[in-house]
Amino acid sequence: MRHHNTKSIEELFNSISSKYDFLNDIFSFGLHRLWKRRLLDILKPTFGEKWIDLCCGTGDMSILLARYMNSSENIIGMDSASKALLVAKERSKQNYSSIEWINGDALKTNLPSDQFDGLLMAYGLRNLASYYEGLREAFRILKPGGRAGILDFRSFEGPSIQGLFQKVFLSLYVVPISSLFGLGKEYSYIKKSLVKFPSGEKQIHLALSAGFKKAKYQKLANGQMGVLVLEA
Numbered sequence: 001m002r003h004h005n006t007k008s009i010e011e012l013f014n015s016i017s018s019k020y021d022f023l024n025d026i027f028s029f030g031l032h033r034l035w036k037r038r039l040l041d042i043l044k045p046t047f048g049e050k051w052i053d054l055c056c057g058t059g060d061m062s063i064l065l066a067r068y069m070n071s072s073e074n075i076i077g078m079d080s081a082s083k084a085l086l087v088a089k090e091r092s093k094q095n096y097s098s099i100e101w102i103n104g105d106a107l108k109t110n111l112p113s114d115q116f117d118g119l120l121m122a123y124g125l126r127n128l129a130s131y132y133e134g135l136r137e138a139f140r141i142l143k144p145g146g147r148a149g150i151l152d153f154r155s156f157e158g159p160s161i162q163g164l165f166q167k168v169f170l171s172l173y174v175v176p177i178s179s180l181f182g183l184g185k186e187y188s189y190i191k192k193s194l195v196k197f198p199s200g201e202k203q204i205h206l207a208l209s210a211g212f213k214k215a216k217y218q219k220l221a222n223g224q225m226g227v228l229v230l231e232a
């Protein structure tokens, strides 16, 4: 089942790439860094391992990973939006120049199978045209026993206070502020993308059916975010 059109998603992220980091800090009050750091604490990437950051965008997760591992060797950041990768290349060139940035599709990476010890995806899965195909491709490129962490907004099923808070936050904070920067239409996409995005429980089932041996879901940020933690 296809949830989005890959080409229009690529155009959307190319169009917001220059303001993406700035707005990300405003919308999360800078807390996205803490959540990304938490993802690394859960997965514990270790010096010498080979990791990939899929849907890396402007590269902050990949750079955080390099810092965590005390090395930027053996790290690949992949994204389909070439303009986001230009930002990533620029910000990494001084201290993290060994990170390899690849303009590619997370659904079809064209990378050999069984080669990564670990895989990260921050706020990427929700944007993929097929969640199942994305998880299947992630499983394929991981070594047996390799681990993956997928961080994203939590999707709520049925009415709940937390779900209501998320809707209100997106409609009354994110969209109006992004509109001030001429990007209201682009950012209203977040709310739309959450409509079809599976709940944590459903993500677990999807990951297991994509081949992963183990899957669990951990809530973050008072339940507004979640991490799907996987073992291949």
Ligand SMILES: C[S@@+](CC[C@H](N)C(=O)[O-])C[C@H]1O[C@@H](n2cnc3c(N)ncnc32)[C@H](O)[C@@H]1O
Binding pocket: 006, 009, 010, 013, 014, 024, 054, 055, 056, 057, 058, 059, 060, 061, 078, 079, 080, 081, 084, 104, 105, 106, 107, 121, 122, 123, 124, 127, 128, 129
């Ligand atoms: C919300 S941004 C997240 C960027 C970054 N990981 C972060 O946490 O800030 C989603 C990213 O997914 C990328 N993306 C969407 N579909 C993709 C695909 N099929 N293949 C590769 N990247 C994709 C977009 O270009 C965008 O940069």
